[in-house]
Amino acid sequence: MEIKKFKLTDVGRFTDLDIQLAPTAKHPSNVTVLVGNNGAGKTTLLKSLAISLSWLVARIRTEKGNGSHIAEEDVRNGASSASISIAVKDDSLANPNNPDADPEDALFQWTVTRSRQGRKTDAHSSLVDASRLADVYRDELTVIEKASLPLIAYYPVERSVLEIPLKIRTKHTFDQLDGYDNSLNRGVDFRRFFEWFREREDSENETGVSSTALSEISEKFGKDSDIWKTLSQLKASSRDRQLTAVRTAIAAFMPGFSNLRVKRKPRLHMAIDKGGATLNVSQLSQGEKSMMALVGDIARRLAMMNQSLENPLHGDGIVLIDEVDLHLHPKWQRSLIRQLSETFPNCQFVLTTHSPLVISDAKDVLCYVLDDGELQERDGLYGLDANQVLLSVMDTDVRNSEVQRRLNRLLERLQDGDLDEARKLFSELSLELSDGHLELAKAALLIRKLELRRA
Structure with a gap:
């Protein structure tokens, strides 16, 4: 599933804005990047997409579910109403056995509208296609219990890793549809990711050998011993597929990091190996924790929603990330888009950034520059140095x-x-x-x- 285009009418500072998203014929990647000064409207665009998609998510979960509404303060000053229209395509729903089938059958369009209080307007929300698409997924789940669902997630700039709560106070089910829990809410703090990891690893250890036990056997008998080899094989055969997907994704984004796990000695904590040393995750920098939690949460949701896939990271979906470069070292910024596309190849990404390194180091990315409510497509950014991007795209001097x-x-x-x-x-x-x-x-x-x- 992917967004083909969307339209904002009198939302925020945008009077009438049409946007097409990658992939397109000209930009075959699955990544669209929005750049612009603070206040240009980048976050408004991502929030608008999240509002539209929330109605699909709500109606996948329950037939008459309600999504988020446009806030009255987001109606443009002087306008009586505001609307967000979206066109979503799911090629998997097209009929491959019918060569005469209309490709528009796989296109679903709906509109969310908000009228200002005390104003009369003819604008109304139209959510028929959101319900129609949701019914398709609900029908698939009815026939096939573990049918794959598309990931839909929004990570706002308020995302943070304030704590790592390994003591689970509330029992969670972590069923397939729970992959949508808080996926479009603002202020995601990743608490659920860590609780999910703890619970899955507890289950993994019950059916196999824990990492802690294997480490103790290694220290006592060595890795050349028969007992260690036997237990290693047993552990490999009992690995939890969902946890494996998360660990694989984190290792791909964070070179030198491996073996994310829960340790119970000397006290309960989450640990990860970095450069040959084992660290408590709380000891990592804010950038490292943010990257690990962001990538881990995307991988977790994909794993939950694609339980029948051999590689859950190849599930499809839509991911919106505001200020994707937040807290990241320039070295990580430079490889970020490539790693997103390689690790989650079937996800469509819509990103905002202030970093010239993010947009100049990935090929075929669709880049838009926002300025005073207007949108301009920018091509030929691949391979430019950071100074050229600062001057030509971000209108910023390269030095004092x-x-x-x-x-x-x-x-x-x-x-x-x-x-x-x-x-x-x-x-x-x-x-x-x-x-x-x-x-x-x-x-x-x-x-x-x-x-x-x-x-």
Whole structure:
């Protein structure tokens, strides 16, 4: 399942905005990235998608379920009503045995509308197709108990990892439909992910050998012993497929990290191996914890909703992530889109970012720049360096504006052949900037070249 396009009318600062999402004929990737200054409307677009999709999720769970509504404060100033329209396509629902089938049969469109209080308007919500698509999935679950469901999830900028609550206070079922629990709510804190992991691992250990026990056997008898080899084989054969999917996803995104697990000594905690050392997850940096929880939560939901797939990470769905680069080191930002596409190949991603590294290091990504309620598609970003993206896409200087002005003046003096003024400017900048400053090094070479010409 994927979103083909959506339309906002009088929502937030958008009067009439139509957006097509990747994949398209021109952009075959499954990733759309939105960039723009703070206040440009990136979050409004993601929230609008989440509102529309919430009606599908609600009606998959119960026939007459209600999704989220457009808040009155999100109706554009001066407008009587606001509406969000969405077109969703699920190619798996097309009839492959009928070559004359209309491809539009796999397209579902619905509209959510909000009228301002005290205003009269003809605008009304139209949710027939949301119900029709939900009925298709409900019918599949009726016939096939473990039929796959599409993941639909929204991760807002408020997401955080404030605690790792391994003591489960409330008993959870973690059934297939529970993959939709809190999937579109704002302020996701990933508590449920950690509770789910603990419960699944408890079940895994009951039918096999725990990681703690295997580690103790290794220390006592060594990994060459027959007992360790036998227990290792037993553990491998009893691995929980859902936990395996989560561990695989985290290892793919976080090189050097492996074997996420729950340990009970010296006290109950979640541990992970990093660079040969075992760490309590609470010891990780905020960026590491955020990445682990985000990727782990996507993988967890896919595993729950695709229990019959050999590789649950290949389930399909729609994932919305606001400020995807939040807390991440530039090295991780650079590979983020590629890893998302490779680890979750059948998920469609709609992302927002402030990082030039995110949008310049992935091929075939559809990138939109938002500015004052308008949307502009930007091509040819793949392979650009960060400075080029900052200048051409994000309209931001690559360095301090005053330093840049003085460097520009130095270059102008050199081009004009004014050696004395160039030396003066160079001397002043050399006192303020580091010895290894690249632009100063270039200027020094030009000054030397000009001196040789004069000589």
